[in-house]
Amino acid sequence: MARLLVVDDDANIRFLLQEELTLAGYSVQSAADGPAGLEAAELDPPDLVILDIKMPGMGGLEVLRRLKQTRPNLPVLLFTAFGDFKDEARALGADGYLVKSFDLAALADSVRKTLAEASRRLTSPPRSA
Numbered sequence: 001m002a003r004l005l006v007v008d009d010d011a012n013i014r015f016l017l018q019e020e021l022t023l024a025g026y027s028v029q030s031a032a033d034g035p036a037g038l039e040a041a042e043l044d045p046p047d048l049v050i051l052d053i054k055m056p057g058m059g060g061l062e063v064l065r066r067l068k069q070t071r072p073n074l075p076v077l078l079f080t081a082f083g084d085f086k087d088e089a090r091a092l093g094a095d096g097y098l099v100k101s102f103d104l105a106a107l108a109d110s111v112r113k114t115l116a117e118a119s120r121r122l123t124s125p126p127r128s129a
Contacts, residue, residue: 002115005046006030007037007063008079009055013100017050017079020104021111034058038066045071048115050107053080053089061085061092068093075118077110 004026006017014030021028029044031037033055041049049067053060064076077096078089089097095114098107 001025001027002047002111003027003029003044004111005037005040005049007032007034007040007049007055007060008052009033010052013052016104017107021108024108024111026111034060034063037063041067041071041074046074048075048077048111048118050077050079050111053078053085061088064089064092064094073118073122075114077107077114079107 004021006014006028007030008014008017009032011032014032018028018030029040029046031040035058037049037051051060051063060078060080064078067074067076072093075095076093077098078085078094079098079100081100095118096110098110
C-alpha cells in the first residue's frame with residue numbers, strides 16, 4: 001500500500017483528502033504546514049506528497065524545493081486553488097499540478113499515474129549513450 005503525505009493548512013481539505021485517498025486504498029498521513037510536512041517526510045518517508053502552495057509561514061514551493069533537495073526522486077503533486085504557479089512548480093521538480101476542485105477523482109487518478117511513473121523510473125535500466 002502506497003503511503004501518501006498531504007500538506008495543507010486547511011483542516012477541511014486535509015480531512016477530505018485523507019478520507020478520499022484512504023478509500024482509494026492509500027495509507028495517508030497529513031501535516032498542517034510546511035515545517036510539519038518536512039518533518040513528517042523525514043520521520044516517515046512517504047511514497048508521494050500532495051502539497052498546497054499557499055500556506056502561512058513556509059509556502060508549498062519552498063517545501064517542494066527542500067523535499068527535492070533531500071529526495072530528488074520523491075513524487076510531489078501540487079494541489080492548489082491557484083493556477084498561476086504551474087511553471088515555477090515544474091521548474092522546481094513537481095510531478096503534477098492540479099487546481100483544487102470538488103472532483104477528487106482527478107486527484108486520485110493523478111496519484112495513481114504519478115506513483116506508476118515513479119516506479120517505472122526507479123526500475124528501468126539507465127539508457128546507454
